[in-house]
Amino acid sequence: MAPHMSESPDDGREAYDVASIQERWLPVWDELAPFRSGRPDDTRPKKYVLDMFPYPSGDLHMGHAEAYALGDVIARYWVQRGYNVMHPIGWDAFGLPAENAAIKRGEDPIHWTYENIAQQKSSMRRFACSFDWDRVLNTCDPEFYHWNQWFFLQMFERGLAYRKDSAVNWCPNDQTVLANEQVVGGLCERCDTPVTKKKLTQWYLRITEYADRLLEDMAQLEGAWPEKVLLMQKNWIGRSSGAEVQFAIEGRDEPVTVYTTRPDTLYGATFFVVAADSELAAELADGTPAQEAFATYLETVKRTSDIERLDSSRAKSGVFLERYAINPVNGERIPIWASDYVLADYGTGAIMAVPAHDQRDLDFARAFGLPVRVVVDAGEDPAVTGVATADDGPHVNSGPLDGLGKAEAIAAINAVLDERGTGRPAVNYRLRDWLISRQRYWGTPIPIIHCAQCGEVPVPLDELPVRLPPAEGLDLKPKGTSPLGAATDWVNTTCPRCGGPGTRDTDTMDTFVDSSWYYLRYTSPHDDTQAFDPAVVREWLPVDQYVGGVTHAILHLLYSRFFTKVLFDMGLVDFTEPFTRLLNQGMVVMDGSAMSKSRGNLVRLSDELAVHGVDAIRLSMVFAGPPEDDVDWADVSPAGSKRFLARAWRLSGDVTSAPGVDVTAGDIDLRRATHRAVSEASTAIETLRFNVAVARAMELVNVTRKAIDSGCGPADPAVREAAEAVAVMLSLVAPYTAEDMWSRLGHAPSVALAGWPDVDPALLVEDLVTCVVQVAGKVRERLEVPPGITEDELRELALASPGLVKALDGRAVRTVIVRPPKLVNVVPA
C-alpha cells in the first residue's frame, strides 16, 4: 500500500498515515541493515554507543522506550556524522525474575526467557532501534557463560576469587545470599524483604584489592559521568585514613589492634569496645564472670535485623566483659565492653572509645555511666551537652600532645607509636569483597570441584563450559541450598587432579558477573575460542557513550570498573576504565510517581504505540525534557508530537525544486535559519541536550512553513535545503517519518545514512545585528549595525542617535559603556 507514491508528490494534500509509513519502511531497513557495524572494508572511524541490556522480563515497557530512544539519538547522530558506530544489544538473561516466573508456571526458566527475548526483540525492531542485529548475545547461553567461568578461574588462579566462611547477607524470601551492594537500607534489593545474617562458606571476588584504583581512576571520569554517580561510588568505597594502635589486654598474650581515624585523641580513650559478634568478643568473655551475660547479649544481637541495627536513634546496648585493656601511651587500664555498634568486619572489629569526640562512643558512655575525658578543647563539655565535638582545637590532657592542633597531634602521636612499635598509619575501606555465590538455579555454575583429597579444584579449561543441568526433575523452589544439589548425576564427578570422587560446587554466580564484561563480548559475540579478541577490543573500546538507569550507579558500574582493571592487569585490555561517558536517563513516571499495576497508573507502551505511532512516542520521550530528568507521561503530549511530525512531513510534499538543485542561490534568510538550526542542534546533541535539538528542528519546520506559504515560495532551493535538513535531523528521533520525507524529497533510502548537513559558518553570521542603546540601564534606542562594528564607531553612532539625545535631555554624560556590537549604555552624570 503506497497511497501517495503514484500521485503527484508536490500537491501536499496526502494525509500523514503513521501505520502505512511504518509498514512500508521496516522491510526496507531489514534489507539495507544500515546499522551493521564493523564490516571489514569499512574505513569510517569507530564509535561505540552502548545501551544497558535489558532483563527479558515481559515485553518492553515505557522505561525501555525512553532509554532506547535516547541511545538511538546518539548512535544515529554519530552514524550521520560519518562514524562506524557499534550499537549492540543483548539480554541479561540469567537471574531471579526468570526463575521465579518459571517456578510459578512449573516450567524450565529457559522457555520463559527465550519467549521474552523473542518478544522484546520484535518490539525493538518495530521501535526502530538502530541496533546491530548481528551482535546479539544472551548471557544464559553456554557460549556466553563459558567465559564467566573462564574469568572466574583466571581470578581464582590469581587469588582474586576465594572462598571463606563468614556471616553473610541472607534474603529469607529469595532464599539466597546477597552482595553488600544488593542490600539497600537493610532490605533485599530485589524483593524488599528485611535481610538477615547467616554463617556460610561462600565465594568472593577480591574487589577490595582494587579499592584505591577504583577511587583514583575516577579522575578519568570527572565531567564525563554524572557527578552524582561518582560521589555515590566514592561514598560506597569509603576510604578513610587513620592509624592502627595496639592495646595490651590483661591476661592475654597477644595485644589487640584497633583502627582509628583520630589517633590524636588516644589520651581520651576511656573504654574499649569489641564487636559482640566477633570471635574476639567470645574469647575475651570466655571464663569470666561476664560469660553468661555476654552469651545472652549475643543472642539478642543475632536476632537484630539490619533494619533495626541501622537505626541510629536506637539506644546503645552492650555488656561489660570484666576484662581490661592498657592504653599504650599512658598505661591507663580501661574496661572492655562488647557491643553491636562496633562492626566485626570493619577495621579490626575492636575500637578505642573516645566519648568526648565521637558521638557513638559518647552515647554509649552516657548509657553505661562511663567517664568522658575531653582531649581537644572545643569550648564545650560533651559530657554536659551530650554532643561529641569533632572540630579541630588545642589538645589538652594529652601529655606531649598538649597545645597541638589536630594535624600536628596526629603526626606527633604516629611518631610516638612508631617508635614504640605499638602502632602505625593505616587506611580502611567501607567496601567489602564481592560475594558472588547464589543458592539458585538460573545462573552460571561455579566451575569448581570439591575433592576430599585436593580441596577446591578448578575445572580444566578444556572442559568448560560447565553446562547447567536441565531444570527438568529439579525442584527450583527456594529452600536455602542450591537446587543444583539435587542433580546428583551432575554433582558427582571425578576430581581432575587426583581422579578420586569429587562433587561440583552447586552454587551459581551472581548475574552481575555477566554484566561486568558483556560489553567486551559484543566485539566478537560468536568467537568460541576466547571471551573476546583483544585486538578487536582495542579497536572499539572503551565505550564512547554508555546509556542506562541510575539504579546501577554502584552495583553494575562498580563491578564493571573492577573487571576492567583486572583484565588490564592480565594484559587483555589496554584501558583501565570501560565507559568513557555515561548518561543516566531518568524514569518514566505517571502523575509524579513510578508506574505500577498496583498503583493503577501503568501506561502500556504497546497501547501508546498503537494510538500515536512509534515516531510520536520516541519524539515525546526525547522532547519531554533533559534526558537525565524523569518524564512524567501525564505532562507530555504524544498527540502534539504527532501533529508536529505531520507538519514536518508535509514540507516534503511542498518542495517543488529538484533534488540536487544549487541551494546557494536560495533565499538567504531561510538558509541562515537552516544552518543555524543544524549548528545549534549539533551542539545540543553532543552535549546530550536532545530536547533542545528537537526544539531547534521544530523552529526550523515553522520557519520553512512560513517561507513556503508567505515567503520565498515552495520552488526556492532554500526550501529544499531546509526540508532535507529537517528530514536528517528527524532521522535521529522519528526514523519512519524521516525516511518517508527523504523518499518524497526524491532520494533513495536510507535517510539514516544521508549524512549530517554541513554548516556554512558564513551563514551563521548576521549582516546586521540589533544594538541596544541604554540610558542608565533602560533601553532608549535600537540600532541596526554590522556585527564587525568597532567600539569607536558604535559609540559615535549611539551618542548621535535621536532616542538617546531625547532621553538624556541635555544632561551631561558620565560614562559610556560600549560592548560592540550588541550594546551601548550611557550613564548620565
Add this chain to the structure above:
RNA sequence: GCCCCUUUAGCUCAUUGGCAGAGCGCUCCCUUGGUAAGGGCGAGGUACCGGGUCCGAUUCCCGGAAGGGGCUCCA
C-alpha cells in the same frame, strides 16, 4: 543529622552579565474539495524571596524558603 541538585509563561523546558524565548496547552480569526485535519493572530512573566558586586543581575556571590536526590552506627 550531613552533602548535592533544582526553582524562568498554565505545563515541560531553552537562553543570557545587556530586547526574556520554544514546544505543548489556551483565546480568537481564516479555511470547509486537506476536515477525528490545516493556516494565521493573540493573551500569558516581580525569572522563588532578601541582601551584595556591577553602569547594568534572571544570570555571578552571600543568606533564606520550597521541591527533589544521595549518604547516615564504617570508629
